[in-house]
Amino acid sequence: MRLPVTAAERARALLRERTVHAGDRIATLHWWRDPELLALLGPALAELVPADTDAIAGAQSSGYLLGPLVATHLGLGFIGVQKRPEADGTITLAVAEGMIRPGERVLLVDDLVDTGAQAAAVRGLLIHHGATWLGVVALLALCPPDVAEDLGLVALT
Numbered sequence: 001m002r003l004p005v006t007a008a009e010r011a012r013a014l015l016r017e018r019t020v021h022a023g024d025r026i027a028t029l030h031w032w033r034d035p036e037l038l039a040l041l042g043p044a045l046a047e048l049v050p051a052d053t054d055a056i057a058g059a060q061s062s063g064y065l066l067g068p069l070v071a072t073h074l075g076l077g078f079i080g081v082q083k084r085p086e087a088d089g090t091i092t093l094a095v096a097e098g099m100i101r102p103g104e105r106v107l108l109v110d111d112l113v114d115t116g117a118q119a120a121a122v123r124g125l126l127i128h129h130g131a132t133w134l135g136v137v138a139l140l141a142l143c144p145p146d147v148a149e150d151l152g153l154v155a156l157t
């Protein structure tokens, strides 16, 4: 039997083995609670990041944990996408001014992509701020293949 050798392979095996469910939902907080998995996530996701990436972006809250793990591993900076609650109950995504230089190639990191709505909204925001969109790297893809293709999604599982 061939044992997993790369960080991505090891993380993929642990995610399949150790993912905890709460009803029909994945209890993603348990991924961070597992020391072995947590230590692997940055290096594992970094293996999926295109070589020409200038910066890593991530949205609150999971992206604020995973994005810096990946960015640190690659020696890149992190662009935080904030979620601002509005008075009408909606949430606005925001990036602070000066975060993105014109044409900078930015990759989004997230724990999972489900409908793809959040990633698509972040893509619009980053492009509005002058970024070149490289796609999404995630731990888990739940979305249909056409959504993944449109977003440029590469997932570990």
Ligand SMILES: O=P(O)(O)OC[C@H]1O[C@H](OP(=O)(O)OP(=O)(O)O)[C@H](O)[C@@H]1O
Binding pocket: 059, 060, 061, 062, 063, 110, 111, 112, 113, 114, 115, 116, 117, 118, 119
């Ligand atoms: O593909 P979508 O259907 O848009 O959903 C995916 C997003 O939903 C979850 O975030 P959530 O908004 O629950 O915030 P969290 O990061 O705090 O869990 C998850 O972390 C993804 O970011």
